[in-house]
Amino acid sequence: MRVLIVDDSRTARAMCKRVLPASLQQDLLEASGGEEALALCRTQAIDIVFLDLNMPDVDGYQVLETLKTEGRDHPKVIVMSADIQPEAQQRVAKLGALGFLPKPANQATVEAFLRDHGML
Amino acid sequence: MNPEFLDADQKDALQEISNIAMGTAASGLAKVLESFVRLSVPRISIVETSRVAERLSTTLGQHSEVSAVRQAFYNQMEGEVIVVFGEEGCADLADLLDYEADGPEALKQELLLDVSNILVGACMNGIAQQLQSQVSYSPPEILCSAVPLDRLFAGHRPTCEQALLIEIDFSLEARSFSCNMLTFFAPESFGTLRTSLARFLESL
Numbered sequence: 001m002r003v004l005i006v007d008d009s010r011t012a013r014a015m016c017k018r019v020l021p022a023s024l025q026q027d028l029l030e031a032s033g034g035e036e037a038l039a040l041c042r043t044q045a046i047d048i049v050f051l052d053l054n055m056p057d058v059d060g061y062q063v064l065e066t067l068k069t070e071g072r073d074h075p076k077v078i079v080m081s082a083d084i085q086p087e088a089q090q091r092v093a094k095l096g097a098l099g100f101l102p103k104p105a106n107q108a109t110v111e112a113f114l115r116d117h118g119m120l
Numbered sequence: 121m122n123p124e125f126l127d128a129d130q131k132d133a134l135q136e137i138s139n140i141a142m143g144t145a146a147s148g149l150a151k152v153l154e155s156f157v158r159l160s161v162p163r164i165s166i167v168e169t170s171r172v173a174e175r176l177s178t179t180l181g182q183h184s185e186v187s188a189v190r191q192a193f194y195n196q197m198e199g200e201v202i203v204v205f206g207e208e209g210c211a212d213l214a215d216l217l218d219y220e221a222d223g224p225e226a227l228k229q230e231l232l233l234d235v236s237n238i239l240v241g242a243c244m245n246g247i248a249q250q251l252q253s254q255v256s257y258s259p260p261e262i263l264c265s266a267v268p269l270d271r272l273f274a275g276h277r278p279t280c281e282q283a284l285l286i287e288i289d290f291s292l293e294a295r296s297f298s299c300n301m302l303t304f305f306a307p308e309s310f311g312t313l314r315t316s317l318a319r320f321l322e323s324l
Contacts (some may be wrong), residue, residue, distance in 0.1 A: 007134040011137075015324060082144075087150070087156045
C-alpha cells in the first residue's frame, strides 16, 4: 500500500508516521501542502491519504473538494485534524473522506480504524 | 524568529502543539455558540512588546474599535494571554448567546470574559499538557473596552520587553464575530519551553 501524509507541519507528519502500523510504513510519501498533495494524487498510484485540514494556501477541505470534482474515488482519504468540531467531521464526510481521526491520534485508534475499513 | 532561542524543529513543534490546543478551544466555543468556528494556522514569532499594537494593525486593522480580555499564567511557564475582540462582532456574539446587543456594559464584559475563559483555558491547558508542564491562571480581567486599536495597550501592556508570541485567529462563518488570541511567553519561560519542546521532539 502506498500512503501519503499531508500536513504543513513536519512535527505533525512525524506524529502521524509514528502511529501507522508497520505495513503502511513501507511505501510512504509526504506532502507539506494541499497543492503538492493534489499533484501527487494525480501522478502517483496512492492508496491512502492522511490529510490535515488546517493548512495555509490550499487546505484540506479544498483538497477533498478538488478530488471530488475530478471524480477520483481513489485514493481513500482519512482526515487527521485537530479541528474536532462535529461539523468539521460532517463536512469532510460530505466531501468524500472515508473517516476522521482527531489529533493527536494514537496507534490503537488508527489500527482499529484501518481494520474496520478492511485496510489491515 | 530568533535562531538562538528555538530551532526550526522546535518552532514547528510549538506550532503543531498550538494547533492541537486551539482545535479543542474552537470545539468548546462552537458548542457554546452553536456555530462553526474557523481557525487560522497559528503564527509564532519573537516580538518587542512595545511594538505589538503597531504590528497587530496588519491583522486587526479591519476593526475600527476593539475590546480585550487579559489573563496571566504562571507556574512552570509564565506569561499572559490577551484575547482581542472586534467591536462590531460583539453585537453578533450577544445575539448568538441571546443577550441584548445594546444591554448594559457589565453584561457585555461578562460575555467577553466567558468567551475568553473558554478559549484561554482550552488552549493553555492543551499546550501545557502536551509539554508536560503545569500552569496556573490569574482571574481574567477586561483590558480595554471599545477603544481604537492603537489604544489596546494604553492601560497595560505585557510587562516583559521581549516575548514569544503565538497568534491564533478564531472567526464564525456567516457572522462578523472574530477574535484574536495573543499568547505571550515571558523570557523567564524560554528555557523551560525549549527543554519541553526538545523532550517532546525526542518522543516522536
